[in-house]
Amino acid sequence: MARNASQVPTDWVTRAADEAVRHAGEGKPVTCASGASPSGPVHLGNLREFLTVHFVADELRRRGVDVRHLHSWDDYDRFRKVPAGVPAEWADHIGRPLSAVPDPWECHTSWAEHYKAPLREALAEMGVEMVEVSQTEKYRAGTYRDQILLAIRERAQVETVLSRYRTKKGDDEAAEAEPAEDLSRFPYKPYCRGCGRDTVTLLSYDDATTDLAYRCQACGESHTTNVATQDEGKLVWKVDWPMRWAFEGVDFEPGGADHATPGSSYTVGKDVVKIFGATAPSFVAYGFVGFAGMQKMSSSAGGVPTAADALRILEPAILRWLYVRRAPKQTFDIDFGPEVVRLYDEWDALTKKAADPAKRDVAVLAWERAAATADTTLPTPTVRVPFRTLSSVADVTAGSADLISQVISHVGFPHASVSELEPRLAKAMQWTHEFVPAEERTTVREAPDADRLAALDEQESGWLRLLVDGLADFDGDLDQDEVTTLVYGVPKLARGFAVEEKPSDEVKADQKVFFKLLYNLLVDADRGPRLPTLIVALGAERVRRLLTP
Missing domain, CATH: 1.10.10.350 (Arc Repressor Mutant, subunit A)
Structure with a gap:
């Protein structure tokens, strides 16, 4: 039976956007939230956090809904370990906020900013707009003081919720054995006033004065911080996340599949957020994104490919398409080897299909979401040359963009200037140079055989x-x-x-x-x-x- 041409296709984005509107209430502004810790390269797996939210917010924007994509940088998280390639003396910063750790490469103001900056640039290239929030700034400005005091006052209730989800036998026994006023599970933890680390043991808390006394295991100093007037710490993660749902009025936020398992952050947060007088946002769990053919991807620490790495060889719309065409729970690999050629062929075939309104289906809907946002169209070449042709010519000539352009004109793709081939030409040249193995490169003979x-x-x-x-x-x-x-x-x-x-x-x-x-x-x-x-x-x-x- 023929499909009704007027039927509007729906996909996971449509359904998630509907849920976000239901959570907010019809006609009310919607907040879609993402979050990430800038502890290292924001790789292509982490990118799913950003793009999942972007596509939902963009769908709402297309509908004319008042929506914001709010992104929280968890730069007030602790620095946990020194990765390979970083001087050993950076171990002295373990336990300090990521925003307080110096950039060992001296190109940004902090460790956190070193990893935020390239991700910001890549997202801008992909048409992703979001309101950024630094948790360092929020906490240190006292923005969450009332919420912190509430969590402390209701710490017994918080602990009741958290203990309900603990699965380790040792934790259960400890919960039963420990008195309620024990501070080992206090919902708030200060950074040491002396050395800036979170390696503190809480000694006492006075509900009347809100004084919290502690001793630092790292530097040995003892201090007292007043929670109501001084901003020297943060809530523990499983309290912090639901607190922010309530504070920001979050209606939709995704998370890795691990966040949706029993006892995980989202599962626990659904109950903790009630203490703050709110309900958990609508949620989708997303699966793992793997990588292949990236042996030469050397710009990221540890060889973990980032969005910036992928954008060296993929047009922004195609990178977006890899994420939007699959439901979030589906896992997939991004292959930087020969699969890139087939990927471009598949995209070009879908582009031709999308030009015919009678063929609009879910696949075309994914293409539409990838090719443009509610506000802008992603860059695409004026003259679309098959990627395999561009890469073959780049391989054979090993020349400049101008030389490749000349050849391309004579192989069936006339154009007025090199710019009409961009951004694809630059991507093909980079892919040929960086990802085609030497044994697979075309080497033209210098002299006759x-x-x-x-x-x-x-x-x-x-x-x-x-x-x-x-x-x-x-x-x-x-x-x-x-x-x-x-x-x-x-x-x-x-x-x-x-x-x-x-x-x-x-x-x-x-x-x-x-x-x-x-x-x-x-x-x-x-x-x-x-x-x-x-x-x-x-x-x-x-x-x-x-x-x-």
Whole structure:
């Protein structure tokens, strides 16, 4: 049965947006929230946090809903360990807020900012707009004082909720054995006033004065902080997250699949948030994103690819598409190897489909979400050249963008300037340079293979003469269509057929042998880029020189 052309397709974004509106209340502003700790490179797995929220907020924006994408940087989290490549003396900063740890590369004001900055740039390139919140700034400004005091006053109730979800036997026994006023599970933890670390043991808390006394295990100093007047710490994570849901009025927030398991942060938070007088936001769990073909992805610490890395070879719309075309719970890999060529082919085919309104379905809806936001269209080349063609020419020429542009014009894609090929041309050049293994690169011979040319049989010699003579007949620069006709036509001509005739089985067999011969003589391999493209890229004179004894 034919699909109703007027039917509007729906996807996971549609459903999540509907849930966010229901949580907020019809006609009310909607807050969609994301959060991340800038403790290291924000890799492509972490990117799912940002894009999941972006697509939902963007859908609401398209509907005319008053919506904000609120992103919390958990830069007030502790610095946990010194990664490879960082001086060992940075271990002295373990336990301090990420915002207080110096940038060892000295290019940003702090460890946290070092990892925020490149992610901001990548998100801007992908059309993601969000309101950023620094938890360091919020806590130190006293923004959450009332919420902190509430959590402390209701600490017995908080502990009742947290203990309900503990699964370790030791924790259960400790909960039963410990008196309620024990401070080992106090919902608030200060950073030491002396050394700035969170390595503190709480000694006492006075409900009347809100004085919290502690001793630092790292520096040995003892201090007292007044929770009502001094802002020197933060709530523990499983209280902090639901507190922010209530404070910011969050209506939708995703999380990794681990957050939705029994006893996890979201599960516990659904009960803790009630203490703050609110309800948990609508939630979707997202799955793992893996990586392949990224052996040379060296810009990130530990070789973990980031959005900035991916954008070196993928158009922004295509990177968005990888995330929006699958339901969040679906896991997937991003492959930076040969799969990139197939990915571009798939995107181009979908782009053609999307041009036909009668073919609008869920796949096209994903394309629409990836190709544009409610406010802007993502950059796309004016002249769309297949990625495999661009990368093949970049491989063969190993030249400048201008040289590649010249060849591309002669292989069937005329254009007025290099800019009409961007951003795809730059991506293809980068991919060819960085991700095509040396053994798979096309290396054009510097000089003719004298031994192989001397060993040509009569049939092979005849094929090469027909090709060289045919190239000499062309006026000026080579044309892709003419060269294609000639290359496929040589074995036909050798057997007395016209080039436009359908090849016989014998001709087809000859073509395979002839093509292998050309690859051997031009690039010292049995295969390579499409021969017409290769010949146009090399030019008639260079081909003639390599094929003539």
